[in-house]
Amino acid sequence: FWMNHDGQGAGVKxxxxxGVQFDVATVAAVESCSPEVMDDEANPSRITCTGGSGTGDKGNYAATSKIHGMKLGPIDLELYxxxxxxxxxxxTEER
Structure with missing residues (x-):
């Protein structure tokens, strides 16, 4: 398995x-985002959403999951x- 982290959430992939694969993650919506590609090697994704746009979140969150890799004859089945x-x-009123 592989650990994921993009700065706004984390999970397992x-x-x-x-015999089947399982993905699970939690994520938070950022207050605002101005994506920038970084040359910094410390950030594996090289993309940041903190470039002059604040670092707070909106208070909206999600838990996501996926079961995949299930073969049913010629069909690949995925459940979300x-x-x-x-x-x-x-x-806030936006929430």
Missing amino acids: NFDIG ANYGFDSKAID
């Missing part, structure tokens, strides 16, 4: 559970389950 929620600590 391609975790093998008995996503759940979104918000924080009551952030009180």
Whole structure:
């Protein structure tokens, strides 16, 4: 399996559970984003959303999951389950 982290969430990708693969992650919506490609080798994705746009989040979050790698004859089956929620600590009309 492989660990993922892009600065806005984290998760596990391609975790093998008995012949099928499982992905799970949690993510947060950023307040604003101005994506920039960095030359810094310390950031594996080389993309940042903090370039002059603030680092806070909007209070919107999600848990995502996917089961994949299931073969049913000639068909590849993938199942998705996503759940979104918000924080009551952030009180705005946009939420």
